[in-house]
Amino acid sequence: MSRPTISAVARAAGVSVASVSRVLNGQPATAEMTERVRRAAAELSYVPDARARSLKVGRTLQLTLAVADVGNPVYVTMMRAVEGVVSAAGYRLVVTATGPEVADEVALVQGMARGYADGLVISPLRVDDDLIKAIQVCDVPVVVAGNVPAKAGVDTVRANSPKGVAMAVEHLLATGRERIAFVNGPVDTVPGTARAKGFAEAIKRYGLTAAGTAEATDFTFAAGRAAGRELFRTSRPDAVICANDLIAVGVMHELAGYGLTVPEDVAVVGMDDSELAELSFPPLTSVNLGSAERGRRAAELLLARIEDDTRAPRRIVVQPTLSVRRSTA
Amino acid sequence: MSRPTISAVARAAGVSVASVSRVLNGQPATAEMTERVRRAAAELSYVPDARARSLKVGRTLQLTLAVADVGNPVYVTMMRAVEGVVSAAGYRLVVTATGPEVADEVALVQGMARGYADGLVISPLRVDDDLIKAIQVCDVPVVVAGNVPAKAGVDTVRANSPKGVAMAVEHLLATGRERIAFVNGPVDTVPGTARAKGFAEAIKRYGLTAAGTAEATDFTFAAGRAAGRELFRTSRPDAVICANDLIAVGVMHELAGYGLTVPEDVAVVGMDDSELAELSFPPLTSVNLGSAERGRRAAELLLARIEDDTRAPRRIVVQPTLSVRRSTA
DNA sequence: GCATTGACTGTAAACGATTACAAGAACGAT
DNA sequence: ATCGTTCTTGTAATCGTTTACAGTCAATGC
Numbered sequence: 169m170s171r172p173t174i175s176a177v178a179r180a181a182g183v184s185v186a187s188v189s190r191v192l193n194g195q196p197a198t199a200e201m202t203e204r205v206r207r208a209a210a211e212l213s214y215v216p217d218a219r220a221r222s223l224k225v226g227r228t229l230q231l232t233l234a235v236a237d238v239g240n241p242v243y244v245t246m247m248r249a250v251e252g253v254v255s256a257a258g259y260r261l262v263v264t265a266t267g268p269e270v271a272d273e274v275a276l277v278q279g280m281a282r283g284y285a286d287g288l289v290i291s292p293l294r295v296d297d298d299l300i301k302a303i304q305v306c307d308v309p310v311v312v313a314g315n316v317p318a319k320a321g322v323d324t325v326r327a328n329s330p331k332g333v334a335m336a337v338e339h340l341l342a343t344g345r346e347r348i349a350f351v352n353g354p355v356d357t358v359p360g361t362a363r364a365k366g367f368a369e370a371i372k373r374y375g376l377t378a379a380g381t382a383e384a385t386d387f388t389f390a391a392g393r394a395a396g397r398e399l400f401r402t403s404r405p406d407a408v409i410c411a412n413d414l415i416a417v418g419v420m421h422e423l424a425g426y427g428l429t430v431p432e433d434v435a436v437v438g439m440d441d442s443e444l445a446e447l448s449f450p451p452l453t454s455v456n457l458g459s460a461e462r463g464r465r466a467a468e469l470l471l472a473r474i475e476d477d478t479r480a481p482r483r484i485v486v487q488p489t490l491s492v493r494r495s496t497a
Numbered sequence: 498m499s500r501p502t503i504s505a506v507a508r509a510a511g512v513s514v515a516s517v518s519r520v521l522n523g524q525p526a527t528a529e530m531t532e533r534v535r536r537a538a539a540e541l542s543y544v545p546d547a548r549a550r551s552l553k554v555g556r557t558l559q560l561t562l563a564v565a566d567v568g569n570p571v572y573v574t575m576m577r578a579v580e581g582v583v584s585a586a587g588y589r590l591v592v593t594a595t596g597p598e599v600a601d602e603v604a605l606v607q608g609m610a611r612g613y614a615d616g617l618v619i620s621p622l623r624v625d626d627d628l629i630k631a632i633q634v635c636d637v638p639v640v641v642a643g644n645v646p647a648k649a650g651v652d653t654v655r656a657n658s659p660k661g662v663a664m665a666v667e668h669l670l671a672t673g674r675e676r677i678a679f680v681n682g683p684v685d686t687v688p689g690t691a692r693a694k695g696f697a698e699a700i701k702r703y704g705l706t707a708a709g710t711a712e713a714t715d716f717t718f719a720a721g722r723a724a725g726r727e728l729f730r731t732s733r734p735d736a737v738i739c740a741n742d743l744i745a746v747g748v749m750h751e752l753a754g755y756g757l758t759v760p761e762d763v764a765v766v767g768m769d770d771s772e773l774a775e776l777s778f779p780p781l782t783s784v785n786l787g788s789a790e791r792g793r794r795a796a797e798l799l800l801a802r803i804e805d806d807t808r809a810p811r812r813i814v815v816q817p818t819l820s821v822r823r824s825t826a
Numbered sequence: 827g828c829a830t831t832g833a834c835t836g837t838a839a840a841c842g843a844t845t846a847c848a849a850g851a852a853c854g855a856t
Numbered sequence: 857a858t859c860g861t862t863c864t865t866g867t868a869a870t871c872g873t874t875t876a877c878a879g880t881c882a883a884t885g886c
Contacts, residue, residue, distance in 0.1 A: 171610060171636055173842055184866045189844060198864070213634075218611040219557065220842035223548040223871050230591075230613075238576055238592075239772065244568045251567075251594060260613070262559075263567075263592040265580060281500060282547035283872095284559075284589070305542075307500055389776050417776050424778065443568065447718050447746050449753065449778040502872055513836045518874060527834070549872035552841050 172212040181208035192216065222283075230285040231470065232262045234276055236293040240387065241413065241442035242459050243291070246313065249463030250289060257471050259286070270294045277302040277310065287470045289313055289463075293357045309473040313466045315358050318483060323473055325466040325484045327457035329359060329439070330366030332488035333409065336437045336455050337370040339490055340407045343497075345435055347379035349405035351395045351415055353387045363411050363439070379405040384415050392418025400426060406434055407496070413438035417448050420495070435496040451493035458486035501541040510537035521545065551612075559614040560799065561591045563605055565622045569716065570771035571741065571788050572620070575642065578792030579618060586800050588615070599623045606631040606639065616799045618642055618792075622686045638802040642795045644687050647812060652802055654795040654813045656786035658688060658768070659695030661817035662738060665766045665784050666699040668819055669736045672826075674764055676708035678734035680724045680744055682716040692740050692768070708734035713744050721747025729755060735763055736825070742767035746777050749824070764825040780822035787815035 178185040181204045191197050191205040208214075222228040233250050235243040247263060254261045262285055266272045273292050277299065280288055288306075291313040292299060300320045303310045311323040333350075340348055350367045353360045360383075371378055380403025384391035392415030399408070400422065410416035416438030420430055430436050430450055438445055441456035465484050473479065507514040510533045520526050520534040537543075551557040562579050564572040576592060583590045591614055595601045602621050606628065609617055617635075620642040621628060629649045632639045640652040662679075669677055679696045682689045689712075700707055709732030713720035721744030728737070729751065739745035745767030749759055759765050759779055767774055770785035794813050802808065 171612075174844095175842080185843080186845075186867080187865060190865090193844085196864085201864080215607070215610045217552075217842055218613050219548060219552040220871090221844075223546075223552050223842080223873085224844045226871075228548065238580075239570075239573045241568075244573070247567055248594075260591075260593065262589075264589065265577075278544070281544045283500075284547050389772070414776075421776075421778065443718070444773075444776070447743075447750075447773070447777070449750065451750075503874095504872080514873080515837080515875075516835060519835090522874085525834080530834080546872055549841090550874075552843085553872080553874045555841075 171217070172214045174214070174216065177205070177208050177212055177214045180212060181205050227286050228283065229259050230262050231259045231467075232264055232280070232285040232288045234264045234266050234273070234288060234290040236266055236268055236291070237387075238263065238265050241444045242440040242457075245440075245442060245459040246291065246463035246466075249460040250467045253464055253467035253471070266290075266292075268293060270296050270299055274298050274302045277306050280306055280308045280310070283308075287311070287474050289466045289470055293359070295358055309470055309477065311466045311470045311473065313462055315362060321481050323469045323481050323483075325462050325469060325486065327459075327462060328485050328487055329362045329455075329457060330369060332439060332455040332457055332490075333363055333366035334370040334373070335488060335490045336409045336439075336453075337367070337374065339453070339492065339496065340409070340435060340437065341374060343435070345407035347403075347405045348376065348407045348409065349380035349382075349399055349403055350378060351382045351384060351392065351399060351408060351410045351419055353384050353391075353411040353415060355383055357387075359387075360411065367409065379403055379407075384411070384418075387412050387414060389414045389418045389421075392416065393422050395419070396422035407437070408434060409437045409439075411439055413440050413442045413444045413448075413452060413454055416452055416454070416495075417444060420448065420452075430495050431497050437496060441491045445491065445493065448495075450495050450497075453493045453496040454491050456489045456491050458488060461486050500546070501543045503543070503545065506534065506537050506541055506543045509541060510534050556615050557612065558588050559591050560588045560796075561593055561609070561614040561617045563593045563595050563602070563617060563619040565595055565597055565620070566716075567592065567594050569741075569743070570773045571769040574769075574771055574788040575620065575792035575795075578789040579796045582793055582796035582800070595619075595621075597622060599625050599628055603627050603631045606635050609635055609637045609639070612637075616640070616803050618795045618799055622688070624687055638799055638806065640795045640799045640802065642791055644691060650810050652798045652810050652812075654791050654798060654815065656788075656791060657814050657816055658691045658784075658786060659698060661768060661784040661786055661819075662692055662695035663699040663702070664817060664819045665738045665768075665782075666696070666703065668782070668821065668825065669738070669764055669766065670703060672764070674736035676732075676734045677705065677736045677738065678709035678711075678728055678732055679707060680711045680713060680721065680728060680737060680739045680748055682713050682720075682740040682744060684712055686716075688716075689740065696738065708732055708736075713740070713747075716741050716743060718743045718747045718750075721745065722751050724748070725751035736766070737763060738766045738768075740768055742769050742771045742773045742777075742781060742783055745781055745783070745824075746773060749777065749781075759824050760826050766825060770820045774820065774822065777824075779824050779826075782822045782825040783820050785818045785820050787817060790815050 178188045287309045315326045382395040382399040384395035396419035438452045438454040441454040445452040445454040507517045616638040644655045711724040711728040713724035725748035767781045767783040770783040774781040774783040
């Protein structure tokens with residue numbers, strides 16, 4: 169048995185479809201009309217068809233969040249934050265995983281024109297001109313949680329990761345470390361380049377040189393572990409800053425394998441301050457790049473843009489904080 | 498400038514809308530017709546409206562996955578598995594977080610009637626008659642990843658967690674442990690009751706008594722930590738089985754606080770064998786309840802059900818395996 | 827050369843809602 | 857009693873597609 173339509177309800181209540189629609193959407197009607205429609209709708213357990221409704225009114229009440237990897241705890245944090253804002257505003261959140269390829273992201277943005285959703289928050293790992301162009305010509309509002317050039321003219325919420333790296337360096341120096349190494353993620357990603365630059369600047373500012381660097385092939389535990397092995401083959405730093413928490417945990421595991429203890433022999437700092445930082449052992453000092461706040465602000469920006477499409481694009485920068493835990497004590 | 502519609506394309510190409518639709522959907526047409534339509538569509542960068550299309554054809558090509566907590570790594574695993582199957586079949590995956598309340602889940606299932614998606618995989622923490630009834634009367638296919646009574650007559654994929662707990666007990670006994678404690682999650686949840694039952698049966702079978710039990714208020718790290726504290730106030734087990742990995746990690750942190758080392762003083766076993774088990778320190782022995790496989794099978798069941806709605810409901814049970822790591826070495 | 831076939835193409839009716847517009851009812855003012 | 861106003865309700869158009877059906881036209885067979 170198929171779903172009842174609005175005309176079935178109208179027939180059952182003995183009124184017109186227009187009246188049913190009006191009553192169910194809270195427009196004024198007599199008490200008797202309201203009663204009859206309500207009763208008939210309940211009787212048939214009618215629920216309006218979202219497809220038809222969104223075709224007519226031009227809105228789906230769905231928003232999309234696109235992230236590179238649903239498994240990365242930092243995206244989980246962002247997801248929760250976005251979900252909170254979005255559902256409070258009466259929208260449903262659709263979470264999509266883009267692949268690691270920038271082409272996937274371009275396809276996703278172009279696909280938005282199909283009207284699946286009323287807006288998009290995208291957190292791209294890699295950005296190129298195609299993606300920016302796709303966002304610019306996209307006819308549904310898009311907010312980028314990440315770093316794109318100001319001249320692109322798109323709404324943006326980003327972290328200040330160079331400053332975050334600098335905070336980590338300062339903290340390590342202040343706690344007496346002298347030979348600081350850096351394990352980055354893939355340098356052809358947006359966060360990768362930003363963090364590499366931040367580290368280079370920070371140590372230069374303090375007149376230091378890097379006590380070793382390595383590049384993980386990915387922002388994952390396994391890649392972090394491999395990069396840690398690489399790093400310790402040639403260097404003996406007394407502190408390691410890592411491009412994210414997963415890499416940091418990988419490095420800590422590797423250190424344990426060499427009989428080095430954290431924080432006594434080597435201090436380790438992660439980035440993202442994800443739930444993992446708290447769970448890891450020892451608990452990981454981590455640069456909080458404000459993923460929750462970034463998610464929240466991005467969602468708010470998107471809602472505002474949906475409200476008023478003529479507003480000038482805004483670029484929000486969320487400042488980092490440092491969560492000090494035992495891994496650098 | 499608003500999106501071009503199919504009639505704009507038809508006008509530009511000098512043909513009828515029906516022809517445009519046919520060409521774009523790959524139905525036979527003359528080479529010239531195909532060429533003209535393709536050219537006009539590309540010219541206007543036309544993409545068909547998903548809302549209108551799904552209203553007409555009655556399908557959205559979206560499937561929904563509903564989980565209680567997007568942050569729980571076990572759901573992340575399941576999510577990835579479902580996403581893989583679903584996108585290979587040409588569907589988009591919509592991930593929704595239900596709240597912890599069963600009423601939220603009922604509302605979600607009822608809301609499916611709006612036609613947001615063509616099917617639903619739901620992994621409910623708590624199940625009651627309302628939820629089962631909602632699933633039964635729901636006119637879009639639903640697959641439950643979890644445990645519901647056979648007489649409910651719904652497609653189901655579930656884990657065998659009693660057997661999983663038994664495997665953990667056997668492993669601990671085989672490695673010389675004698676005083677086994679159990680830290681459960683909330684006992685009013687489906688996995689909570691199943692695991693409590695499994696533990697009670699297993700230790701009885703081996704003629705043991707529990708060396709202590711505690712109940713975390715939630716399947717989270719913080720709750721696990723608190724439950725660990727509770728447990729060790731009164732008991733001195735040499736092994737602890739935990740209802741999931743997050744709780745296990747919480748317990749391990751607590752143990753470290755007492756100067757007890759894992760695995761020398763106390764062995765710890767988690768459940769779910771999530772990514773966290775590998776990351777934790779020491780790496781956590783964990784019962785793999787097959788979340789990836791459960792996700793995969795659930796997705797396949799859903800696709801099959803969409804294909805043929807008359808099939809008798811199936812109940813699939815995925816068998817557990819044990820991933821032995823250092824926490825019980 | 828004409829009827830028949832077959833392959834394409836166009837016309838128009840859906841899908842299920844919302845909503846502009848018109849029509850009818852009720853009511854008070856003149 | 858009549859008119860105008862206001863409030864409620866119904867009729868029908870509309871959103872952008874797909875698709876059943878009918879129509880056109882060339883090719884084929886006799």
